[in-house]
Amino acid sequence: MVKRFSPALFVFCASLVVFSACKGGGGNDGGSCSTEACNYYHECPNNQDCVSGCCQPSIRCLQDSVCKPGGACLANPGPGCLTLAECNPVTECGKLVPCVEGKCREDLSLDLPCNNTCQNNSDCPSGTHCRLDGSEGKCVMDGLCTAKAECADLPHADCVGEWKCLDGRCDYCERRCVKLCLHDTDCPAEASCIGGLCEKYPADVFAALTAPPVDHDFTEKKPLRVGIADVPLQFPVGISMAGYGARVGPKTPYSCTLGGSDSMWDRPRVKAFVFDNGKKRIAIVKMPIGWSDDFLASHIAWRLHQATQENYLDRLILSAPHSHSHPGRFWNVLREKKIGVFGHGDFNFEMFGRHTQAAADAVLAAIADLRPAKVSWALNPAMDPERKVHRDRRGSDFNPIDDSLVLIRIDDMDGHPRGLLVNFALHGTHLDGTTVSQDAPGGVEVIAQQNLQELTGYPITLAFISGTSGDVSPAGDDSPLGSDDWGKIQEVGVQSWPKILALYQSLEGQGTSDVELDMGVRRVPVGREQLGYGPGVFRDEQGNDYEYGAFSCVGMDDDDPNTKYQDGALGCIFSADALSGGRPVRQFTMARFSIARIGNLGLVSLPGEPLGKYSRDICQKFMDAGIEYATTFGYSQDHHFYLMDADSWLQGGYEPSMQIWGWAEADYYATKMKEMFAGFMSQGGTVDNANLKPSWFEWINDTVTPTTTSAADAGKIVSDVPATMERFGMVRLRWIGGHPGVDLPRMTLEKKVGDVFEPVKNRAGQVYSDDGFTTMTWYRGNYQDNHTWEISWEEGIRFPAGTYRIRIEGRYQDAQGAQPYTVLSGAIDFGVSTRLRINGLALDNTSVSATVFYPPAPTTDDGHSAFSELRATGYLRHNGAVPAYLPWPVPADGSVKASVTIQPPSGDPVVLADLPVNTSGTANVTYVSSRTSTGEETTRSVSLPSSGFATDHGAYRGAGNYRVTVEVRDAFGNTGTISQSFALE
Template sequence: MMMKQQLSWARALAALALAGCPGPTAETSATNGSSTSDATTETGSTTDVTPTTSGGTSSTTHGTTGNPTEEIDPLPQGPVRAGVAVGYLTGPVGASMAGFGGRTVTNSTPWNHLLNGASGFYGLGTIKAMVIEVGGERLVVMKTPTMSSEHSLTEGTIEKLKALHDIDLTGRLITAATHSHHNLARYWRLPAPLGFVGADSPDEELIDRMTTAMADVIAAAVADLGPAQWGVAWNDDWDPDDEVYRDRRGENDPTYGKDARLTLLAVRRPDGTPMATVINFGMHGTVFDSPNELFTEDAPGGLEMKFEEAFFAAKGQPIFGMFAQSGGGDASPAGDGLGHPEPARIERVGHAAAPKILELYDAIEWRDEATLGVRSRRIDLTYSGIGYDDYPEFRNSQGGPYLWGGWQCKGAEGDVDDGNPATSMEGKPKNCMPLQGLLESLGETVPHGEVHQTYLTVARLDDFYMLTLPGEPTASVIEYARAGYEARAVDGMVFGYSQDHLLYLTQPDDWLQGGYESEMSLWGPLLAKYLVDGQMTVVDALIAGDGSPVWSEDSPSLSVGKSFEPRPLEASVDAPGLTSEPPMGIGRGETLRVAWNGGEPSLGEPRVTVQVDDGNGFVDVPSPSGWAGAALDNSRYHMLTHYAPVPEPNGKLLAERQQKWYVDWQVPADMPAGTYRLRITGRSFDGQATEDYALETAPFEVTFAAEHALTAVLAGGELTLDLVRPPPAYELVKTWPISGFRLLDPEVAAADPVHVRAPLTLTFIKDNLPVGDTYEVPYTPGVGHVFDFAATGLDPDQLFARVHLQGDVVPAFIEAAIAVP
């Protein structure tokens, strides 16, 4: 949901009194990606890309010009080429987060306005791009970590691709926002005071940074183009027990529940090397609540990470997972069945989803060739055009039309009970807030580009079709779109939160039930149906293979960007350097903190990497995702990173400030024992020039915590080993976690002991001396660590089991007497 807090007209007017990007290091195919960290200028984006191809060749121009009058050849057919890339979009730390309305400003920075500024990040938001090419024509699907798509981002990215990379993707880009309520705001060009309800006021510098970052990732994916296969698969009831997500809209029960389908669209190399998969279903990014002050992708990000880690663990090859919303307008994240706190819960969502996604991925039937077609258009939205001249359900109590749209529509008190699905607004006054009056009260005119125009795309791959919807579609809308596909004997998916944003979208009968989703719409009961019907006419054209232009528009955009002066940099009072060190030793499950003086946030997020001494010096610990060249670091949900400047933010840029940062790392339950350190890299500004810095902490040992205990029980010739520790306490300072935030054991409740589920190395001790051989004991899900003791020939009397994790770099041992019940 775009605006979780329902705001009355009076409260919205009260908002009028309020006063008023970091870019990616882009990585291509997960098997061949590289990571760079180059300096940036004081005024531009923090975007760095050094793309690496995975067997393909890159090109920089293609396709048609996008002239609405052009005639193009019939849809191209032939071999498929594809490229993928990933980059990061989170900061600058201090900017506000979109999604929840009314976030009280307690952290006022140079980058936020009406909503609270972020004070750190829990993982960096990822931008992921998949480029599919057939016969010189291209389709790009770009997953973004934002609350929504918006034409400022869609069209801004296309323009940046032309200007910075000489790549023309006019009409060929589909944006897919994950709908996290905890990532960058200020990209929606609404009148500034309306930003109070969940988007904050628009900021052209942030839009520029965001679109630059997005264009750079797409350019890296284009550079990765090479021969590929593609395929789709879907499961119509993949989460029946609501382990991953659930229906949240009661007003339309029992007619509509959650959208129960999961759809995958994947690409791989012809030799079977995985590249990426779109993961299409509907789920809000609202595990964290509005007090949260950390940038995070919330449940969608946790799902992507745990899927990618599970994929690599199962197949030994990495993949990019790209979550893309479908009917998320009335679906909430689950993952709370075992009582875990918010950060661990986003991992639980991914843990529950990953095996189901893997199973569906294995069912994909791969194709080497395709017919490809893409059609995009900007349409005008009018009362008559949507169909209200012949439909009396979008009028005021005097019978007058909501000619320019209406907001906060609800039946008169007593007419409609939102808690009772048997009641409806049908045939009753709607009591909407006329958008014309609202816009004019804010000094705007109608038609307005953010309300009366929208951007739509349809794409075809053989008999599989993709259509976009500019807002938050509910399950009723997805069901209607699928019926349209079925009527045409084709298959397809729907991208919600795509290309543009018009708040909630419901079918007419669903809208008339009232409730939050109806109130948070702009064009009444018919808009969603009108959009889907229009998209189906484009599907019909693509089925026929006509030569219509890739891009067309009813009228030019009424909402365009403005020039801006980039914010100057704040100098660092102190040279980069550590201000605290880790302890000499730390147990698995415990949390360490390291602090340092660094640079101001607009220079980019500092990267904190875990390194281990492998016997020949310190090397990066590989990322559990298996991405080539990627390390275990604070870019994902392994660490919490905070910006704590002195003096504290006051909404103003200072000439200089103490640019202080710290990171909290909770050591995983199965972290191999050994000697580690953290390496911190970033950029700083001394008042004259920017510079890269690199800091290394003192070494520290990872071992068992004092609370760890081993039991060894012998029965029926089998020895069962169980290695556990009590769950670390979940602690908060203000609104952010400082310990106990990781999902150490996904199979137990938050209050239950944490079990080590990694393979063990087992030896035996008797009379303080080793006896017998050394054995490897794997972990079997649902069974545990079970070992055939009878095969050892040892006498269990007075015998001790001694184990360490098989993956230990320097073994850390724990012992227990063998118990024979």
Template sequence: MQPRSLSIAFVTLVAFFCLEVGGGNRAIAASHAHLTVDFPRSPLRAGAAERRLDLPVGLPLSGYTARMFMQAPDDRWSPYTTRFAPSIGIADPIWIKAVVLQNDEETIVFLKLSLIYVSDALLFAVEARVREETGIDLTDKIVLACDHSHSSYGTFWDDWVFFLGHDRYKPEIFDRMVAQLADTVIAAYERLAPARIGFGFDPAFDPAGEIFTDRREENDVLGPNGELIWGNGGERIRDDIEPRGHTKDDRLSLIRIDDETGNPLALLFVFGMHGTVLEEENLMISGDSGAAIEYAVQETFAHPVVTIFLQGAGGDMSPRGDRNGAKDFERLRILGETAAPRIRALFDRVETEELTEMEIVSRQISMLRKDIRTRREGEELAYGPPVPRWRFDGDYFFTYEEWNFPEGASLCGDTCDTDPETIKGEGLDNAYLTCVSAAVARRVLPPLFGLPPQPFPEAEKHTRLTAIRLNGHLLLTLPGEPISILSDELRGMVPEAFGPDRTIVIGYAQDHEGYLLTRFDWLQGGGAEIVNMGGPLFGEYVVDQSVELARLLATPEREDPGGLPRPVYPVGTIAPVTPERTTRAGTIVQDETIERPDATPLVVFEWIGGDPVIDAPRVVVERLEGEAFAAVHKASGRILDDADPAFHLHYTPVPVRPRKRQERDHHWRIEWSIPPGFPAGTYRLRASGRFYDGTEAHPPFEGVPYSVTGHPFPLGIEDDPGKEGGALHRGKRSDGA
């Protein structure tokens, strides 16, 4: 291997910047007679809670490295960005959701938010915050997961390896995120009450590919569990299996939680799908595809039900919803309206029961090169010892000795390769020749973000796995983006006590180590192996470690899961941003209903609010009821507000670039596309938030509340103006405008 110069490594990094970091009667009702072990039984208690994640508009969005080279639509600047373009508004708020399950022996918390990825540092900080606030010890009891939105907030992880995905780390954002995650867990815990649980499974959730499709054609020549079908010289070596083809992991798994009277309390559903409907040009904050489906499902209920989408094998699944050429937010709407009825139909067929078994085990595992090993077909597979000046020539295909990076590497593989058979012959070279070792990257990448060269990150030395047993079902978390083939392999290796049909694989959970692939899939090239520090054996090593945890749950004893000690992460010390002083908060700038010839009216309401450092406005729709206005409630029992997909909230500072000590106005504008068939009546919008008046000298800044109300406007009906609830037609505002 020839040593690489920093300039060559830098070119390789730059080349990477264009990449992302990243129904019917088929439902099977779960039977629980499969296991014979005797667990202590005690009644289930459950609690659920949700809240918006309030972080500043202006934060960079995570997921697409291309945003490093983008500009905002104007010359605005944000104190939270280093290299990425700032966000400019909120298409749909980011939600934190928590479900707590508890009996006399165990507590399990499912904690989810729309984010590009999560880290064990975030998980440990949430545990500590809950313990500090309440005295409740949830160590090793929380499953922290995300839906992999590529349009959610960035800057929350102090690991320079991932700065290409979310910009430079900001301790303030991490702290604010931890506080709100912990608050949601505490709120769910405080609502614990007797409950019942049930499970559902649909093996053919989306057979026509209307919701998600395979996005990794490079592995289509591999077998159903990632087996190599062709040899290194091009000869076929397996005649007993066929290539996997353009198949996908089409399963939907579902957990239903009801209160003791049978009313739905929470719903967790799992399948794999990337959060990439909105592309890198989008600068509006959004939960993307997962959040869109989550929202559509929750709106099918007649009262608020905490609805959680958990990722499955989403690493090679692209979202669809693009019928008739639909794009962007229209695609999100179509995804929701397509998936929600199928998910709700399965939910309705699930019968709940008493809790009979509940246990959770977690383990911290090594990611060091010397510890990564696996066994397949009776053969021990491990990396050879590091060799200075090793030359990549493809001669060590089956022993993997060419993974010659003591600290790991990323950006491996030929991203321009679309030939699924490049694993053969000289094509193997592509898997290694572009690799940038961590030893080189730590001297090159941090300076791009204004930092000196950094040591090897603590976060890249280990990762975290969790296994859960619930009434004969096995839930396994994976710390990254599992490819379908790897997820299938994991399900096929779990103890017979569970079996593949009772095993739910949850990806993007507890930590994030990039794409998780089988060894032959890694060598296929094509891009997925780029975001992976552990090399070709890492994915199956993680599978083996996960199976070991599953074996602990297949016995009646509660066992020590072992593993590495918990790491201690450094605490950030950068002072929080001080908000800009505002004196005109609450001033209306624009308030009108705009008629559109080919669409329903657009209501525009703009006001001066607070600096987004402190202001996260909420806009509520109110309706005239008798002589007073009251908040409108939807059929789901939730208030109609800017969380609805028909609303978009935009932010613009005026002036965009102030002179020194010049006070700015912070303009917030809500746009509401009124849905067809919206009930007739007289409506208005009310916005509320907080602004900084300059009186608080030190953080945390609470600010001063404000509220501003728009003019009333009528929405009438064409056939009977006196009839409420009819079809929408265009009307004039009551103030004559």
């Protein structure tokens, strides 16, 4: 590792290239032209570019490098050439549609896989050939030259129609250098900068998203009203999940460079909280998504405008819990380059639209729910000193994580609870498989909401809002024996619950309806000039400046605080240009963030994954400006990866390696945010977009067409549930449903009351459903002619006995569209467990003792079938001390009672009743670890934490055989029994 980075590298150089001087291939400065006037480069002749509103001579070129810095080599879309509305011969026209003579030819669509790699022509379908590019080839259409090496050997006749082979591509026209735009300010007023080119912005969208905010004519402060809504995300099982690069999974119509999903655990939900005090209206929206994005916010606001004719864009605070197992393919960054393999999944408009529709629906429902309310908030500055919930995952920068817990409680006017926002640092990284889940943040949200509803009897809506989560990892894995990921997720929720409850109870009666609300929003341009990088600063090993950023720099941790990475030796794997084809990436050249207040609590929305010190420093500046306390909403409003100060970035490691713009980027955002605080507190919130437009991209219909299910088959049971089930058991149901494009079946539970089945509800009146951890839903079909679904259901220690059935509501596709169907399972006689395990029963002349365990969760061992490895097959957490496939100790508090009957060699039996199980320790437990098809078993022994009893018995009658029977019963009616003989002397 090299010596500490020199501060001189932060000095701005006056000779920095200013991209805006050339107006980015378009733009009129209002002056006069000696040549033809223009707004866009394609309005000029073949050999000219549009510079400062005038067509001017340009350099002819064959490749982008000739046009650097700040330019690209482009053909002129004029007569006989491509226009912006037509396709590029080397760019996909949507999925599997080739571009021929500037037109997308759906009639020539190829049934090629997304990763259509090949080694020779025999690997490709008919009508295509294998074009080798290095060690890997790709199947391309015959008659289209697309590679320089191939084109050099092809006569012009091998190109389609009138095209010629120029610069290794079939094209109409020679190319010339065009100055690229970097920001919207480099473009005409009616255009935005997309991929370095100015594109006209839809006038109706622009008018809607730049109109005065919804509360612009709110003038009189009134008592607070709050509306709350909870809307499930309608996503297709099969979708790729965002969070991990190169994620494996099934190939589905909803996956591409990342593997797809095959199941859903805790159902993802959008939760919206709208606050209105008569002067301001602010909507906080928790989206079940990996991160927020400016395009997401714009599209949600557009949907809201279509429904209300009001502009909510600068009154929306989006926040993502950042589970690495949330549905992906929502981030429109370099869509055509298919770089989703890095972890977010290739962008898909259908999935993006599902997210924005659910969010808009939630906000609209919350607006409709607006009613008088009181609000209060509380802080625990050190919620988890034991590190049972979250841990520091970045020790190399020597800064502590943010361990604060903030609650925002919403009550009705009578003080009854309605909603709760839970804000602290947490990362959702336990799962990495094929199941869609909210991961550890869901563990917090689901368990706390369920517990609060049972505790209060009110249908409280709780949302987890991620905080400064960039340098934390989830805990929940304290068991020395290990735990599966399902258990860890729930353990995080269990461990956080007492902290949440204590802070929640401290707010009892503290709510007020006299609340100040305000919000300020800022967009800022991002680039070398803004970050203060002069020529030769932020460069590669050869001295080349990273023009549009770089990726995977400073990847090695440095544990010595006296040494840092040095510019020119940052170890970046590649520049951003390498990903973008030499063009700036809109998402990396602009950032959006916001600040807000609810009473005297400040909310700082950071556009990425902030680290603890970075976040607290910004919040402290808000507090210095006069707010009582400020907290962070992470993954909020926009996304620029991990956010940390320059010193931490130069220390290196995974987190800084995921940034684009180097050490100065996050400090630039911090400076711009800090500039907002004083004016916000003294004059109120403002909107400063710096003439940058809300992100917007032309919509492409890439919706998967669902295949049909016959009406006769829809809802037909394939495999029904068993007739009986005990606590700690599991049942499964299979049925025929619909294509995942229309069907995400919803399970509810019904209980027989008299002669009818009624919905099971909790104390708050909420229907028992698949929103929690007691069910797992799989799609078992093939997306074509088989749409089989399956669900498992399990329950725990205290669920009431009775007769139940599973109800499924879903949709299937027929010729007329989506149609509903219903499945009703057979009746399940659900009872208490009779499998409590009595272990280590011992008898001597004076005393009797044993340890008592609850049975394992469902495992691969059903007691008789062959299995190769003992593992849990269920998903519900029962105890955090031992793995789910092993027995776990009953409470040692005396709530479990034992009854011991000892039959001596002669005389009456001795009965010892109601013995409390109140000792704790460890015990050796033997279990079957595998079984062959012939019944041969292998066993193992393990030391487990235990609970037990020991007592004198007074039953000794001399030497002989003693028969001991032990029965145990817990406080919920679960039982177990054992009989064993002992020979005493």
